[in-house]
Amino acid sequence: MSREEIFERITRIFREEFDDESLVIVDETNAGDIEDWDSLAHVELVLSMEKEFGLKFNIKEVGELANVGEMADLIMRKLA
Amino acid sequence: MxxxxxxxxxxxxxxxxxxxxxxxxxxxxxxxxxxxxxxxxxxxxxxxxxxxxxxxxxxxxxxxxxxxxxxxxxxxxxxxxxxxxxxxxxxxxxxxxxxxxxxxxxxxxxxxxxxxxxxxxxxxxxxxxxxxxxxxxxxxxxxxxxxxxxxxxxxxxxxxxxxxxxxxxxxxxxxxxxxxxxxxxxxxxxxxxxxxxxxxxxxxxxxxxxxxxxxxxxxxGMTNKCLCLDLDNTLWDGIVGEDGPLGINLDPNDPIGEAYRAFQGYVKALSKRGVILAINSKNDEANAKEAFEKNPGMVLSLGDISCFRANWEDKASNMSYIARHLNIGMDSIVFFDDNPAEREIIRTYCPGVTVIDVPNEPENFIKALDQSGAFEWSAVSPEDLKRTETYKANEEREALANLAVNYEDYLKALEMRGSCRAVEEAELPRFAQLINKSNQFNLRTVRYKEAEIESMMQDKNFACLAVNLQDRFSEYGLISCIVLKSGKEAEALGFDNTDIFIDTWCMSCRVLKRGVEDFAFIRVFEEARARGAKRIIGEYIPTKKNGMVAGFYAKLGFRPMKDPLNKDDAFARILYSYEVAERAQPGFRGWIERL
CATH class of the missing domain: 3.40.50.1110 (SGNH hydrolase)
Incomplete structure (x- = not known):
C-alpha cells in the first residue's frame, strides 16, 4: 500500500471520527490542532486504524507518535 | 465472541x-x-x-x-x-x-x-x-x-x-x-x-x-416464562407422521440421534428450573403423542409438557391458544422451530414472542437457545422448581373438575389450604419475583426490587403480605403479593392518615378463580382494622395486559371514589374505597381453609 493511499484512509477515519467532511489532515497534524481530539477520541482513532489496516499497535509504538505523519510511517512499516 | x-x-x-x-x-x-x-x-x-x-x-x-x-x-x-x-x-x-x-x-x-x-x-x-x-x-x-x-x-x-x-x-x-x-x-x-x-x-x-x-x-418485569417447541426435526430427527413413532431418529448410538437427545436433555433442565414447556406442531395429535409414549430414545415425557398443541392449524393461532391456555402473555413466550418459514410467521403475527434463530445443525441447538439469554430471571425460587409438577397436577385437577357437578363443588373438592401473612425474610426473592413478573393479575403493576421490599418490611407504615396456597394435588407456594400503605405513606398520596392504601395486589395466574382474592381480602380487612384504619382504598391502573382485574375492587364490594388530588377527570386516578368502620368483617370465606 502506498503512503498516499494510507494517508487517504487515515483522513477518512479522522473525518468520520470528528464528523467533519472538510477536515484536512497533513503530516504535522497533532492533537493540539483538533479541538475534539481528547483521550477518548484518541482511543477510538487507534481502534479504527487497527481495524482499517488489520494490525495491532503496541504501547511503545503508540507512545512515540508525535503526529499523523508518524502514524502513517508506522502503519507503512508494519504493513511492509 | x-x-x-x-x-x-x-x-x-x-x-x-x-x-x-x-x-x-x-x-x-x-x-x-x-x-x-x-x-x-x-x-x-x-x-x-x-x-x-x-x-x-x-x-x-x-x-x-x-x-x-x-x-x-x-x-x-x-x-x-x-x-x-x-x-x-x-x-x-x-x-x-x-x-x-x-x-x-x-x-x-x-x-x-x-x-x-x-x-x-x-x-x-x-x-x-x-x-x-x-x-x-x-x-x-x-x-x-x-x-x-x-x-x-x-x-x-x-x-x-x-x-x-x-x-x-x-x-x-x-x-x-x-x-x-x-x-x-x-x-x-x-x-x-x-x-x-x-x-x-x-x-x-x-x-x-x-x-x-x-x-x-x-x-x-421483562422475562420469558414459556418455551414453545416444534416437534419434527426440532425435538427429533425425522417426521413422526411419515416415519412412525419408532422410525424417528433418537438413537443414542447415532450422532444425529444423540444430538437431538442432548437437546431434549437441555430442554428438560429448563423445565426443571421452572420454564413452562409447550408444543406447537403441525401433526396429528395422536401421532405426535405416540412418539413421546413409545420411542425409548425420548428424554422428554408428556408430563413435562404443559400445553400440547399438535394439529393442522396455523402456528400463529396455536400460539394465541397456548398463551390463553397457560394464562401468560405472548411476550413471555420463546419459540424454537427448525423451520425458518414458521419462525417468520410467528415474528410477523405474534410480535411479542421471542423467536430463536435456530441453526441448521442439531448439535448447535443447545448453544443457540442457551446463548440467546431468553430465560434470564432475577432469581430461581422454590416455586419455580416445583412448577412443572403443578402443571402436571393441573391435569388431575381437570379430571376432578369433570367429575364435579358444579364449580363450587369442584372448589370444595380441591381441599385448598392457605395462609396470608407478613412476608418472611426467606420468601423475599420469590415475593420480588412475583411482583416483577405478574402482568395480568396486577392492579397497579408497580415493580419493586428486593432491596426496596426489604426496607418496606422494616417500615411500620407498610405491610407486605404474602399468600401461600396448597391443595390436594400440589403445593403452590407463594402465589400472591399485597403491599399496603398507611399513616404518612397514605397521606403522601393525598389520602387521610387513617386510610389504608393498597399499593400492590398481584397474583400468579396459575391460581385464578380459586377465591384466593376473597381469602386474602379478609386478611387485608383485619390488617386495616388492627391499624385503626377507617377506609381501605384501592386503585386500578390499566395497562395493556391487566384488563382481567378492571372490575376487581367492585367485585370485592368496594365503591368508586373521587380522586382527592385530581378533580379533573382526565387526570384522576381510578379509585375505590371500602369503609372499614361501617362494615362487618367480610363474611364470605371462600373454600380455602386457613393454615
Missing part, C-alpha cells in the same frame, strides 16, 4: 446515541428508565456509552452515572459524593484482579462487604458486583492448581465466596464466565490496559454490557 460487529463501529453507534439520546433512542418513551451508576478503577467511558446502547436495544431507557477514574472507594465512602445525589437503582462495581490487594479471599469479601453496606444505604438499591476473571499468568506454572495459596487459587476462592456469601441485594456479574467463554487470552489486552487503562479487551465491551442488560431486564 458473541457480538459479531466490530467494536469501532459499535462505539460509533453508541456515541451517536449518547450525543443525542432523546432523538436516537429506540426504546419507547414510556419504557422504564433505569438509573445505573458504574464504578470502576479502570477506564469506563466507552463502556458506559455501550451499556446505554445495549439497554436501549433491549427496550429500556437509562441514565448512567459514570464514576471517577480509579475512584471506587472515593465515590462510595464519601457521603458528599455525587453518586448519592444521583440516587441510582443499580450500582455496578466493575473490577479486575488488579483491584485485589489482600492475601486472603475472606479479607477481600470483607472489604467488598464494607462497600456493599455503605451502598445499601441508598433506598432500594441493587448492587451488581463483578467477580474476577482469573488472570492467565502462572508464576507457579502447572503447580498453580496444586496449592490453595497460589494466586490462581486465591481468585477462584474469591469468586466462589462471592457466589456463596453475597447478600440478597447483591447480584454477581459473572465476568469469569464471560472471559472464559470468549477466551482469556483474548480477554486480557495488556496493550489496552497499560495505554489507556482498559480493564479488558475493548472487543468485549458489548458482550459485557449485554450481560449487564440481561441482569437488568428481569428487574423490570
Amino acid at each position: 458473541r457480538q459479531s460487529e466490530s467494536i469501532s463501529s459499535l462505539i460509533k453507534v453508541a456515541n451517536r446515541l449518547a450525543k443525542n439520546y432523546e432523538k436516537e433512542a429506540t426504546a419507547p418513551e414510556n419504557a422504564p428508565k433505569v438509573r445505573i451508576a458504574v464504578l470502576s478503577n479502570f477506564s469506563i467511558q466507552h463502556f458506559t456509552k455501550i451499556l446505554r446502547y445495549s439497554l436501549d436495544k433491549a427496550g429500556l431507557r437509562s441514565e448512567i452515572y459514570e464514576g471517577e477514574y480509579g475512584g471506587i472507594n472515593m465515590d462510595i465512602l464519601d457521603d458528599s459524593s455525587p453518586l448519592y445525589k444521583f440516587a441510582p437503582e443499580i450500582v455496578l462495581l466493575l473490577m479486575r484482579h488488579t483491584d485485589v490487594e489482600v492475601e486472603s479471599a475472606e479479607e477481600e469479601i470483607k472489604s467488598l462487604g464494607i462497600l456493599w453496606d455503605k451502598l445499601s444505604g441508598i433506598p432500594g438499591v441493587t448492587i451488581f458486583q463483578s467477580n474476577f476473571p482469573c488472570p492467565i499468568e502462572r508464576p507457579l506454572g502447572t503447580l498453580e492448581s496444586q496449592y490453595t495459596w497460589s494466586s490462581l487459587s486465591l481468585f477462584r476462592e474469591i469468586n466462589f465466596l462471592l457466589t456463596k456469601n453475597h447478600p440478597s441485594n447483591v447480584k454477581i456479574l459473572d465476568l469469569e464466565y464471560l472471559s472464559a467463554y470468549v477466551g482469556k487470552e483474548r480477554w486480557f489486552d495488556y496493550t489496552a490496559y497499560y495505554l489507556t487503562k482498559q480493564g479488558f479487551s475493548m472487543d468485549y465491551l458489548m458482550d459485557t454490557a449485554d450481560e449487564v442488560t440481561r441482569m437488568v431486564l428481569p428487574m423490570y
Whole structure:
C-alpha cells in the first residue's frame, strides 16, 4: 500500500471520527490542532486504524507518535 | 465472541446515541428508565456509552452515572459524593484482579462487604458486583492448581465466596464466565490496559454490557416464562407422521440421534428450573403423542409438557391458544422451530414472542437457545422448581373438575389450604419475583426490587403480605403479593392518615378463580382494622395486559371514589374505597381453609 493511499484512509477515519467532511489532515497534524481530539477520541482513532489496516499497535509504538505523519510511517512499516 | 460487529463501529453507534439520546433512542418513551451508576478503577467511558446502547436495544431507557477514574472507594465512602445525589437503582462495581490487594479471599469479601453496606444505604438499591476473571499468568506454572495459596487459587476462592456469601441485594456479574467463554487470552489486552487503562479487551465491551442488560431486564418485569417447541426435526430427527413413532431418529448410538437427545436433555433442565414447556406442531395429535409414549430414545415425557398443541392449524393461532391456555402473555413466550418459514410467521403475527434463530445443525441447538439469554430471571425460587409438577397436577385437577357437578363443588373438592401473612425474610426473592413478573393479575403493576421490599418490611407504615396456597394435588407456594400503605405513606398520596392504601395486589395466574382474592381480602380487612384504619382504598391502573382485574375492587364490594388530588377527570386516578368502620368483617370465606 502506498503512503498516499494510507494517508487517504487515515483522513477518512479522522473525518468520520470528528464528523467533519472538510477536515484536512497533513503530516504535522497533532492533537493540539483538533479541538475534539481528547483521550477518548484518541482511543477510538487507534481502534479504527487497527481495524482499517488489520494490525495491532503496541504501547511503545503508540507512545512515540508525535503526529499523523508518524502514524502513517508506522502503519507503512508494519504493513511492509 | 458473541457480538459479531466490530467494536469501532459499535462505539460509533453508541456515541451517536449518547450525543443525542432523546432523538436516537429506540426504546419507547414510556419504557422504564433505569438509573445505573458504574464504578470502576479502570477506564469506563466507552463502556458506559455501550451499556446505554445495549439497554436501549433491549427496550429500556437509562441514565448512567459514570464514576471517577480509579475512584471506587472515593465515590462510595464519601457521603458528599455525587453518586448519592444521583440516587441510582443499580450500582455496578466493575473490577479486575488488579483491584485485589489482600492475601486472603475472606479479607477481600470483607472489604467488598464494607462497600456493599455503605451502598445499601441508598433506598432500594441493587448492587451488581463483578467477580474476577482469573488472570492467565502462572508464576507457579502447572503447580498453580496444586496449592490453595497460589494466586490462581486465591481468585477462584474469591469468586466462589462471592457466589456463596453475597447478600440478597447483591447480584454477581459473572465476568469469569464471560472471559472464559470468549477466551482469556483474548480477554486480557495488556496493550489496552497499560495505554489507556482498559480493564479488558475493548472487543468485549458489548458482550459485557449485554450481560449487564440481561441482569437488568428481569428487574423490570421483562422475562420469558414459556418455551414453545416444534416437534419434527426440532425435538427429533425425522417426521413422526411419515416415519412412525419408532422410525424417528433418537438413537443414542447415532450422532444425529444423540444430538437431538442432548437437546431434549437441555430442554428438560429448563423445565426443571421452572420454564413452562409447550408444543406447537403441525401433526396429528395422536401421532405426535405416540412418539413421546413409545420411542425409548425420548428424554422428554408428556408430563413435562404443559400445553400440547399438535394439529393442522396455523402456528400463529396455536400460539394465541397456548398463551390463553397457560394464562401468560405472548411476550413471555420463546419459540424454537427448525423451520425458518414458521419462525417468520410467528415474528410477523405474534410480535411479542421471542423467536430463536435456530441453526441448521442439531448439535448447535443447545448453544443457540442457551446463548440467546431468553430465560434470564432475577432469581430461581422454590416455586419455580416445583412448577412443572403443578402443571402436571393441573391435569388431575381437570379430571376432578369433570367429575364435579358444579364449580363450587369442584372448589370444595380441591381441599385448598392457605395462609396470608407478613412476608418472611426467606420468601423475599420469590415475593420480588412475583411482583416483577405478574402482568395480568396486577392492579397497579408497580415493580419493586428486593432491596426496596426489604426496607418496606422494616417500615411500620407498610405491610407486605404474602399468600401461600396448597391443595390436594400440589403445593403452590407463594402465589400472591399485597403491599399496603398507611399513616404518612397514605397521606403522601393525598389520602387521610387513617386510610389504608393498597399499593400492590398481584397474583400468579396459575391460581385464578380459586377465591384466593376473597381469602386474602379478609386478611387485608383485619390488617386495616388492627391499624385503626377507617377506609381501605384501592386503585386500578390499566395497562395493556391487566384488563382481567378492571372490575376487581367492585367485585370485592368496594365503591368508586373521587380522586382527592385530581378533580379533573382526565387526570384522576381510578379509585375505590371500602369503609372499614361501617362494615362487618367480610363474611364470605371462600373454600380455602386457613393454615
